[in-house]
Amino acid sequence: MNSFLYKLYFIIKDNFVNILRSFISSFGILFLILFFVIYLAIKDSVISYMGGALLDNLASDEIVILPKNAKTVEYVKRPGVPSIPSYTVKQVSGMSDFVEVNPVSRTGFNIRIKGELLGKSKTIFIPVCGVDRKFLKGRVPGWKSFYNRHPVPIIVPKFTIDIMNNYLSMDGFPALTEKDLIGFPVEMKFVTGKKNTPQYYKEYFYEGQVHSFTDLMSFTGLILPTDFLIFSAEQYRKDTGRTVGMEYVVIYAKVKDSDNLPSVVNKLKKMGLRVESQKDIVEKTRKTMNLVNGVFFAIMSVFFIVSVISIFNSYLTIVYIRSQKFSLKRVLGFSKLQILLSFIVEAAFIGAVYGVVGYFGGNWILGYAGDILAKWIPVFGSIKLQSSGADVFIMCVGISSSVCMVSALFPALFASNINLFNAVRK
Amino acid sequence: MLLTVENVSLHFGKRMILNNVSLSVDDGKIIAITGKSGGGKTSLLGIISGLLEPDSGRVLYKNKNILRWGDFRRSRFRNREIGFVFQFFNLLPDMTSYQNIRYPSMIKFIPRDVDREIRDMAASLNINEILHQKPMTLSGGERQRVAIARAIINHPRLILADEPTGNLDVVTAAEIKNLFVRLKTEERMAIILVTHDKSLIEIADEHYHLEEGRLLKVMHEEAKPSVKSKRTGVNSEHQAKKAKTTQAKTEVKPMTKVKQKR
Ligand SMILES: Nc1ncnc2c1ncn2[C@@H]1O[C@H](COP(=O)(O)OP(=O)(O)OP(=O)(O)O)[C@@H](O)[C@H]1O
Ligand SMILES: [Mg+2]
DSSP states (O other), X not given: OHHHHHHHHHHHHHHHHHHHHHHHHTTHHHHHHHHHHHHHHHHHHHHHHHHHSSSSSOOTTEEXXXXXXXXXXXXXXXXXXXXXOHHHHHHHHHOTTEEEEEEEEEOSSEEXXXXXXXXXXXEEEOOEEEEOHHHHTTTSTTGGGOSSOSSEEEEEETHHHHHHHHHHHHTTOOOOOHHHHTTOEEEEEEEXXXXXXXXXXXXXXXXXXXXXXXXXXXXXXXXXXXXXXXXXXXXXXXXXXXXXXXXXXXXXXXESOGGGHHHHHHHHHHTTEEEEEHHHHHHHHHHHHHHHHHHHHHHHHHHHHHHHHHHHHHHHHHHHHTHHHHHHHHHTTOOHHHHHHHHHHHHHHHHHHHHHHHHHHHHHHHHHHHHHHHHHOTHHHXXXXXXXXXXXXXXXXHHHHHHHHHHHHHHHHHHHTSOHHXXXXX | OOEEEEEEEEEETTEEEEEEEEEEEOTTOEEEEEEOTTSSHHHHHHHHTTSSOOSEEEEEETTEEGGGOOHHHHHHIIIIIEEEEOTTOOOOTTSOHHHHHHGGGGSSSSOOOOHHHHHHHHHHHTOGGGTTSOGGGSOHHHHHHHXXXXXXXXXXXXXXXXXXXXXXXXXXXXXXXXXXXXXXHHSOOEEEEXXXXXXXXXXXXXXXXXXXXXXXXXXXXXTOGGGGGOOOOOOHHHHHHHHHHOOOOOOOOOHHHHHHHO
C-alpha cells in the first residue's frame, strides 16, 4: 500500500510541470466552452422570447391578428402606423369560429407616470396598452379586479422589478419582491394635443395602483384596462369634441377547432387582416435561430480550430521534447497502450477542468451581461440569459474533454510509436 | 534453455549487420560477446529484448518466440524478465538516481515495496551517497552503477549488459564483476555481457565474438599464454557453416588480438 502511495506521489511529481504546461497550452478550449455556454443561453432565450413574444406560448389553436401592413405590434401611436378599426374588432368578436377573442388597444394619449419610492420621485414616459380582464383569466392572478375603477389597476412587466431593485441596491436598499410592490401607488398623467392650440391641449391626472406583474405579451410598457382607456378617450371627446385616437393594434384569438384554422385564416385575410399562427411563429423563430446559429457556429468553429491546433501543437512539442523519456519508459516496460492512455487521461483531465471552469465562467458572464443588458435595453430584462443546469454542465465537461482527447490523440500515437531501438542508442 | 537465438539476420539498408546468428543461454550462465565497434552487438541485444525486429530468425524465451508477441507481452517481458544495462545508460534525466532505480518496479499497478532493497543494493554498489542526485550531476561510473541497479531491481531472469564496466576504474569494475557472479550463483540469473573487459570475460561461461555479422564461439585455453598464436578459438560447427554460406574470409582472432585492437 505504501508503495502504491509512493507511486501516486511519484506520478504526480513526475507530471506536475508537464500538466501545468499542457494546461496553459490548452487554454483555448476555455473560450470554446465559455462561448458554448453563452450560445446555449442566448439560443434558449431567443427561442423562448420568440415563442413567448406574443402569447406565452402560442398553442396550435391560437392565432394573432394584426393590421394588414403591420410588421410587429406597435403599442405607441405614431402617424402612419396601421391599426385595426373597432368595427373590425367587433366583427371578429362576433365570429362563431372563436372561443376567445382578446383585442389589445392603444391610446393616442402620451402617458407619463410618476412613482415615488423612498422619498425620490421619478416621472417617465411609458408606452401603454389596454386589455380586457377576460384576457387575463387564468393568466394573471386577481384578473377579476382588472377593470376601470379607482385607483386604476395597472399591470407592470416583470423586468421592472429587476430594474427597480438595481436602483435600490445602488443606494444600499434591500431588494423588493413582487408581493411588496403590489398595491404600489402610481400617478399617471395623460397628455394630448399641442400647446399652441390650447383648446385641444389637455392634461388629465389619474390615480393608479400596481395590480400585478406579468411577462404576458412580453410588452415593455404598462397594461391598463381597455374600458379605462375608452373612458379617458371619451372624456377628451366630451371636453374638446375631438377623438384622441383610441385604436386596436392586435387581437389574440383562440379558434374552436384548430382543424378549421386555414379557413378561419382565409376569412380574416379577406377582411384585410394579417394573421400569424403557431406555424408562422415557428417559422419566424426558426429563421432567427438559423441566423443566431450561423453566427455562433462560425465563431465557435474558429475557437474550436484554434484550440485543437494549440492543444495538438503543445502535445506534439511535448512529445518531441520528451520522446527520449517516452521511449525509455516503453523500454523499461510501459506498453504502447499505457503511454497512449497517459496522454489521453491527462488531456481528458485538463479538458474536464476547463469544462467546469468554462461552465461557471460562462454563467458568471451571463449573469453579468444580463444585468448590463437589462439596464440598457429593457427587453433583455425579460429575456432570461440563464444557462440551464446539469445537462449543460455535463455537455461542457464532455465536449471539453473530448476535444482535448481528440487533439492529443495523434501526438499520443506518435509518442507510443517511437522507434525504441533508435531511442536507446542516444 | 532460457533463451535461444536462432538464425537471426539483420540489415540496415544494404548493410548486413547480423548474418544467421545463433546463440543460447541458460539460467545461471554468463555469456560474453566481443566484437569490433559497429559490429552489431548492441543490435543483437536489441533483438533479444524485443526492441528491434530482425529480418529473419527466431528468438525463443522459455521456448516461446518473442518476435510473435504483441506489444503488451513484450512490454511485460522487458519489465519483468529482462534487465537491460544500456551502453549509454539511458537514465531518465529528470528523476533522481533513487527514482530511476525504483522506476521499473512501479510499472506494476500495485508495486512491490523495494525501498529496503534499493538501499542495500546502493550500499553494495557504493552509490548510497548519490541516490538523490539527478543523472546530469553523476559521473560516468556512477551512472553506470545506477543503470545496473535499475536493471536488476525487478529480479529479471536475464540480464543484458552493454559494456557495463566501460566507465569504471579497476576497483569498481571488480565490484561489478562480483555482483554479476553473485547474481549468477545466488539468483541463477542468465547474463549476456557485451564487453571488452578481460576480467569480465573471465567470469563468462562462454565467449562469443561477433565479426562481419557472424557470431563465433571463442575457446579459451586455460591460463596458457603459449596458446596465443594457436588458432583454436573457433567453433568448428560455426566454421563449417560459414564455409558453406559465405565467401567472406572471416578470421576469428584469438582473444588477445581483439584486446590489442582496443
Ligand atoms: N537505425 C539504424 N539505421 C542504420 N544503421 C544503423 C541503425 N542502427 C544501427 N545501425 C548501424 O548498425 C551497425 C551496428 O550497430 P551496433 O550499435 O549494433 O554496433 P555495436 O557493435 O554495438 O558497436 P559499439 O561497440 O560501437 O557499440 C552500426 O554500423 C550502425 O551504424
Ligand atoms: Mg554498442
